[in-house]
Amino acid sequence: MVQFWYEFASSYSYPAAMRIGRLARESGIEIEWRPFLLGPLFKEMQGLSDSPFNAFPPKGRYMWRDLERICEAEEIPFVKPKKFPHNGLAAARLALVGLSEGWGEVFTRLVFSANFARGEDISDPAVLEPLVTEAGGDTRKARVRANSEEIKDRLKSNVDQARARGIFGAPSFVCDDGELFWGNDRLEQALAWSKQH
Amino acid sequence: MVQFWYEFASSYSYPAAMRIGRLARESGIEIEWRPFLLGPLFKEMQGLSDSPFNAFPPKGRYMWRDLERICEAEEIPFVKPKKFPHNGLAAARLALVGLSEGWGEVFTRLVFSANFARGEDISDPAVLEPLVTEAGGDTRKARVRANSEEIKDRLKSNVDQARARGIFGAPSFVCDDGELFWGNDRLEQALAWSKQH
Numbered sequence: 524m525v526q527f528w529y530e531f532a533s534s535y536s537y538p539a540a541m542r543i544g545r546l547a548r549e550s551g552i553e554i555e556w557r558p559f560l561l562g563p564l565f566k567e568m569q570g571l572s573d574s575p576f577n578a579f580p581p582k583g584r585y586m587w588r589d590l591e592r593i594c595e596a597e598e599i600p601f602v603k604p605k606k607f608p609h610n611g612l613a614a615a616r617l618a619l620v621g622l623s624e625g626w627g628e629v630f631t632r633l634v635f636s637a638n639f640a641r642g643e644d645i646s647d648p649a650v651l652e653p654l655v656t657e658a659g660g661d662t663r664k665a666r667v668r669a670n671s672e673e674i675k676d677r678l679k680s681n682v683d684q685a686r687a688r689g690i691f692g693a694p695s696f697v698c699d700d701g702e703l704f705w706g707n708d709r710l711e712q713a714l715a716w717s718k719q720h
Numbered sequence: 721m722v723q724f725w726y727e728f729a730s731s732y733s734y735p736a737a738m739r740i741g742r743l744a745r746e747s748g749i750e751i752e753w754r755p756f757l758l759g760p761l762f763k764e765m766q767g768l769s770d771s772p773f774n775a776f777p778p779k780g781r782y783m784w785r786d787l788e789r790i791c792e793a794e795e796i797p798f799v800k801p802k803k804f805p806h807n808g809l810a811a812a813r814l815a816l817v818g819l820s821e822g823w824g825e826v827f828t829r830l831v832f833s834a835n836f837a838r839g840e841d842i843s844d845p846a847v848l849e850p851l852v853t854e855a856g857g858d859t860r861k862a863r864v865r866a867n868s869e870e871i872k873d874r875l876k877s878n879v880d881q882a883r884a885r886g887i888f889g890a891p892s893f894v895c896d897d898g899e900l901f902w903g904n905d906r907l908e909q910a911l912a913w914s915k916q917h
Binding site (some may be wrong): 568569578581585588592689692703704705708711 | 765766775776778779781782785786789886887888889900901902906909
């Protein structure tokens with residue numbers, strides 16, 4: 524099994540989320556979907572209160588061009604969002620509800636597409652809630668459960684577990700033996716590692 | 721042609737320097753070797769006076785493991801240096817001398833091997849000067865020229881040109897049309913881009 528650690532605001536998590544399902548099926552590897560938040564880790568590790576891609580403009584300019592090239596090569600639709608990053612907290616809580624009810628993977632891809640294929644604001648419930656329905660969830664019930672202590676705690680626990688596993692960015696992949704891979708461009712390597720170990 | 725921008729202190733520049741000669745020959749692409757210094761860019765861009773891999777320990781731990789995996793896969797000898805980073809200034813100046821005299825590419829590989837295959841301190845003239853001889857240079861003459869205004873200015877100019885091209889890390893690759901690729905893991909893509917454009 525490979526844990527897929529992703530943050531809805533993270534640009535490079537987008538191609539990983541769109542690719543991992545197919546690649547995992549081809550490799551016969553099971554994926555554990557692990558939404559988490561990068562904000563607290565960036566803050567405590569690097570003292571950043573914004574994305575490093577905004578804090579360091581040359582890095583940001585490069586990232587957008589690199590992401591555009593990746594999406595073109597992978598035939599993944601891509602539009603640079605007008606605002607970046609969109610806060611991924613509400614989406615992450617809904618995803619945790621969905622993952623426990625069987626519609627979380629589809630919802631995850633729909634949210635990433637809203638953010639990076641259409642440039643929509645995924646912190647807006649008006650954007651998110653139709654995606655719950657589209658993924659097969661019950662919007663009203665999901666909204667209530669997403670704000671429950673159970674789900675809030677689960678998201679906090681994911682952030683704590685990410686930190687404990689040495690994760691500092693997204694997407695990250697963790698194999699059963701603890702081996703960590705960081706970045707969309709390490710997805711294939713993580714699956715191969717998992718198969719060999 | 722592809723410009724290869726490298727910093728002798730940079731860990732990921734090591735596998736790139738060891739691989740680029742062969743890959744470029746196989747692609748029929750000419751390489752322009754461009755040593756530069758990352759320190760000034762990290763300082764002005766991120767306010768860092770140390771490597772980000774030291775400033776942010778989880779990132780550093782990951783980098784060493786990732787580099788170990790890369791070197792193993794590419795059959796490149798690797799030893800984690802006791803001290804990191806070793807200041808690359810003296811090596812960069814000598815490399816500029818060597819590149820203008822025909823022994824710079826070999827010298828570059830020898831310095832990277834000293835740093836990352838044997839863990840030697842490449843800021844130490846006693847480490848560097850035998851490598852000049854081994855690469856085919858005249859140590860005494862190279863030492864004098866490395867401290868000339870001509871070579872100092874050339875290195876400063878490389879840092880300025882790196883900044884102007886949007887470079888923020890090493891290794892970086894710049895194609896004739898200005899397309900920028902960052903990281904050892906983008907080397908193949910940079911060569912392919914250069915061939916197609």
